[in-house]
Amino acid sequence: MQPKRLVISSRVFSVVDSGGHKPILFVHGFPLDHTMWIHQWEAFHADYRVIIPDLAGFGGSAPAKETMTMADYADDLARIYDELGIQEPVIMVGLSMGGYILLEFLQRFKDRVQGVVFCDSRAANDSAEVAKARQILANEVQSEGTQKLVQTMIPKLFSATTQKLAPEKIADTRLAMQRATPSGIAAAARGMAVRRDFRPFLAEFNLPACLICGEDDVITPPAEMQSMADALPQATFHCIPQAGHMAPLEAPAATNEILHEFFRDL
Ligand code: MLT
Numbered sequence: 001m002q003p004k005r006l007v008i009s010s011r012v013f014s015v016v017d018s019g020g021h022k023p024i025l026f027v028h029g030f031p032l033d034h035t036m037w038i039h040q041w042e043a044f045h046a047d048y049r050v051i052i053p054d055l056a057g058f059g060g061s062a063p064a065k066e067t068m069t070m071a072d073y074a075d076d077l078a079r080i081y082d083e084l085g086i087q088e089p090v091i092m093v094g095l096s097m098g099g100y101i102l103l104e105f106l107q108r109f110k111d112r113v114q115g116v117v118f119c120d121s122r123a124a125n126d127s128a129e130v131a132k133a134r135q136i137l138a139n140e141v142q143s144e145g146t147q148k149l150v151q152t153m154i155p156k157l158f159s160a161t162t163q164k165l166a167p168e169k170i171a172d173t174r175l176a177m178q179r180a181t182p183s184g185i186a187a188a189a190r191g192m193a194v195r196r197d198f199r200p201f202l203a204e205f206n207l208p209a210c211l212i213c214g215e216d217d218v219i220t221p222p223a224e225m226q227s228m229a230d231a232l233p234q235a236t237f238h239c240i241p242q243a244g245h246m247a248p249l250e251a252p253a254a255t256n257e258i259l260h261e262f263f264r265d266l
Contacts, residue, residue: 001041001052003034003060008079014060015080016052018045024091024263025051025077027098029120029246030188031149031180033059035172036095039252040259048263051090053080055101057184059176066183067190070097074104081112089114091263095248096121096220097188103198106205115208115266117259120245122220123198123228134193138186146185150177159216159244169249202231209235210262212255214243236262 003014016034024044026037034052044050055073057063064072081090091114094102099121106113126134141149154177155163158170209232213225222239229237238258243251 001034001038003052003054005060006080006083008083011056011064012060012062013056013076013080014054015084016041016050017084018048018050020045020047020049022047022091023049023051023086023088024093025053027053027077027092027094027101028055028058029096029098030192031058031146031153031185032173032176033179035059035176036246036249038249040093040248040256043252043256044259044263051080051084051086053077055184055188057187058180063181063183063187066187067194068187069191070100070104070195071108072191073101074108077101077105078109078112091115091117091266093117093119093259094121095119096245097192100192100195103201104195107198107201110205110207113207115210115262116205117210117212117262118225118228119212119248119255120214120217120220120225122224123202123231124224125195125197126193131193134189138189141182141189142186146177146180146182149185150174153177156218157245159214159242159250161216161242162244162246162250166250169246173246173249199228199231202228203233206233208262208266210258211235211237212247212258213237213239214245214247214250215239215241216243217245217247219245
């Protein structure tokens with residue numbers, strides 16, 4: 001899974017692009033990078049054109065501005081499609097913040113999407129309290145670095161089962177967080193704090209959708225994803241046992257079986 005370097009309007013993006021036909025784009029969560037999708041790349045890159053960008057300020061992609069709204073990231077994805085010469089509608093998969101970005105992408109470029117997968121994500125925006133905490137976090141990360149964020153966030157991402165049986169996944173995730181730039185993390189935190197509430201728009205997203213959630217996800221719990229699925233006109237909901245917020249990384253076999261079926265039927 002070797003990313004390539006794209007320069008788009010003088011900005012550097014690091015993007016995995018396996019080549020081949022039928023594009024599927026995977027969007028990582030906060031504050032991670034393309035490596036969280038390793039098991040999906042392994043499972044699908046031989047049969048599909050698997051595209052996995054690092055969002056601005058994460059992995060190998062350069063930070064962009066002080067606040068990156070979800071719409072800014074969605075616009076970046078559209079630019080990456082253009083740069084890669086992708087004309088046809090794409091299947092899009094997003095985890096958590098990646099899902100927030102997919103909602104904006106759908107709102108802006110619906111004709112460029114064939115089907116959508118939300119993993120461990122939500123349609124609601126932040127409460128005033130959460131939004132305020134994000135602003136504080138953004139300032140803290142920029143003045144003090146990312147160590148505290150990494151320490152507090154890691155235990156919330158994984159189920160007890162993963163923490164016990166797969167410490168290497170936790171170590172890899174920690175490394176991905178450490179690769180993110182403080183300014184990239186701060187910009188994303190500020191952008192999430194001002195994102196809009198998509199619940200009123202879900203009924204308009206009339207395209208095939210698949211929702212996947214780890215049963216032990218404490219950040220975006222299954223009940224919240226179930227209600228998101230209920231509000232989408234063409235959605236199925238899947239709950240993955242023994243997985244937390246990082247279901248595609250924690251339970252790749254179960255996740256990939258669901259994805260395989262969804263991709264095949266589109
Ligand atoms: C993520 O995994 O992208 C974050 O948990 C999203 C969030 O903080 O809302």
